Amino acid sequence: MTNQLSCIVVDDEPMGIEIIESFINKTPQLKLINTFDNAIDALRYIEANKIDIAFLDINMPEINGISLAKLIGDKSKIIFTTAHREFAIEGFNLNVTDYLLKPIAYDRFIKAVNKLKPKQNADNSSYIFVRSDRKMIKINFEDISYIESLSDYIKIHLYNKTIITRETISNIESKIPSQNFIRTHRSYIVSIKAIESFTNEYIEINKKAIPISRSYKESVLKTLQQ
DSSP, X not given: OOSXXXXXXXXXXXXXXXXXXXXXXXXXXXXXXXXXXSHHHHHHHHHHSOOSEEEEOSSOSSSXXXXXXXXXXXXXXXXXXXXXXXXXXHHHHTTOSEEEESSOOHHHHHHHHHTTOOOOOTTTOSEEEEEETTEEEEEEGGGEEEEEEETTEEEEEESSOEEEEEXXXXXXXXXXXXXXXXXXXXXXXXXXXXXOEEOSSEEEETTEEEEOOHHHHHHHHHHHTO
């Protein structure tokens, strides 16, 4: 994939590195460049190389993640990965991209990464092609009402038909314009213009009740109530 975001992971715990590394490796828009178990080596690397995203643990010896983020400055975007909620206010005061609390779910990881997704260009963001029935099918974004996950497959519900393709919902989320669609659940993405009504628990599209999960409720309601 072109235009991938280069990433490093900094964590003094091997398990912390392994988890973020696995998330990066299954996310097409990301490319893992290096991992570090201490802040000093990571800082030296960032000073010598261009890195788009640094995933930083906070509670590390010698130089912690907060101090490292201050030293990095605007050289890289920062996403904190930590088990310590008490650092959240200081972390966000540094204008970091996101603050992920361990244990981190992949859906939450993708939500953080998507904050760095460049704005879609109107000239090339009106459609995508997906593989279905041994051929590539053009899907116009304006024709999508909602997208439903079926494990390694997704159903793309158009207004007049449904397309099934082998794809994860997180990958398809990275390919559609974020200003027109909203993730409501680990298994659902909906077109904002297709929404007929909503409550705190579900969204209704063509008499279909699509759930709003607890982890997405705040962002969904904030978007819809604007």
